[in-house]
Amino acid sequence: MARSAHAFVRGNTRQFYTWLEQAGRSLPQGPTLWICGDCHVSNIGPVADREGEIDIQVRDLDQAVLGNPAHDIVRLAVSLATAARGSDLPGVVTTRMVEELIEGYERAMGGGRKILRIVERPDSMRVVMKAAMKRRWKHLARERMNGTHPIIPEGRRFWPVTAAEEAELHALTASEGMRQLVTRMIHRDDAAALELVDAKYWVKGCSSLGRLRYALLVRVLTPGQRDELCLVDVKEAIAAAAPSTAPGDMPADNAERVREGAVHLAPNLGERMLTGRIGGRTVFVRELRPQDLKIDLEQLDERQAMEVARYLGNVVGRGHARQLTWKLRKAWLAELSRNRPQSIAAPSWLWRSVVELVAAHEAAYLEHCRKFAHHIGPDD
Known part of the structure; x- marks a missing residue:
């Protein structure tokens, strides 16, 4: 967890929900459905089915619960934001990534009664898929x-x-x-x-x-x-x-x-x-299975960051949408579209949550590194 701020976010699920509650920020109450509960970037990736076919899906369900889908959206947004900081991308890119994430998520929800709209797989995800398909x-x-x-x-x-x-x-x-x-x-x-x-x-x-x-x-x-x-x-x-x-x-x-x-x-x-x-x-x-891989976003350029955010938002959105009737999907879409500030395409509740949680994680990460450094000693 001391390796990077992004690694710290991945290992801090319990604190994530504690900080989210302490912030006192009201999230929209979405329909009750199965959520990942720990929806960070590394918990999404290629997964093989019993016939050997491969698709990019959520790949770690330890924290899965019947819950509010907004929690998965916020968790993924915070993960992407810390990955962007680890890639030395400017804050404006993080803003765009949050916008792209919610756009990809909403696209999955708004496909129609029986069709879930799929975002085209970006080049960086195609590389991951090709690597998975070649593995033995x-x-x-x-x-x-x-x-x-x-x-x-x-x-x-x-x-x-x-x-x-x-x-x-x-x-x-x-x-x-x-x-x-x-x-x-x-x-x-x-x-x-x-x-x-x-x-x-x-x-x-x-x-x-x-x-x-x-x-x-x-x-x-x-x-x-x-x-x-x-x-x-x-x-x-x-x-x-x-x-x-x-x-x-x-x-x-x-x-x-x-x-x-x-x-x-x-x-x-x-x-x-x-x-x-x-x-x-x-x-x-x-x-x-050899084809089960996690997505590693250690280094991203600006274009890749926005494409990946949109695509992963769509992957999570499809996972949620498969569980909902068309009526519930429309209602959830309407709720997501409320409170959109003119300066940013993402809902205000999502952007403010990302800002507050990234700040909390950054401070806690530095404190964790200080304790870790004292624990291992100068000669380790």
Whole structure:
């Protein structure tokens, strides 16, 4: 999180909602639907479906809740604004990015009764898609395991599991639910069997702090065919930081909540998820596919920044719009179009929220870096 202000924003979901509430700024109350809850840039990217087709969708649903869609819009806008600052882009570009984001979002909402209007994919997103389409198992293995050999090497990222954990992970792999999940991929035989080759605790950034996270190397055994290896992610589901407008209508089980959010917001991912329990804790399970990538916006020029903002706004807008009737979409569009100042095409509630939250994140980021610097010491 100390690496950049943008990384700090990505790792600060809970504080984001605290600051948003403390600001006292009133957001429009949109229709209750499944929202990402942590809708920053890196949580959107290419995601493969069970047939190998790829689309850019929300790719992390840990914070998914039935909530106010305005929260996703603000979270994405703040993420884009900090990415722009990291690229040394002037403030006027950030203003335009917020305008483009809301334009792309509204375009998805206003397509018609059954058609969602799609923004043309910018060149920078085409590059990401081409890279995703070319990826194979060997690329995933080299990134995640430092090689294609059937073992997950211990080190900074992968730690040994206890005997009790290993027994439960073996049982999970042997379950019918896991077999159906892995063989759901179109190129695999429905009758294939699974074998757990290796299992490690996975140290994976902020998403593994204080919770269970495992990487499973699984062999797919099909009679008469060559064995295939796959990598399965097992992650504990914890209570969402994002506020819900209908908590009673969500699954009480956090893993089921995550899976349900994925089904509605990211169908490619939702159809590839399973829930279970490890060590008495609820977990969600998915096979990692080589084509699943995050979008990295470390360096943007002015044109790219505005194109990406418009496109990602449209991606999120389509995820929301798929859940709404035409009547609800029209009502939400009307609400979004209110309070537009003459000096900026974005709603005033969105622009003021971005200004206040970017300022709060900048101050907190510098304080975080000061504490981090003292923690590691001058010789580290």
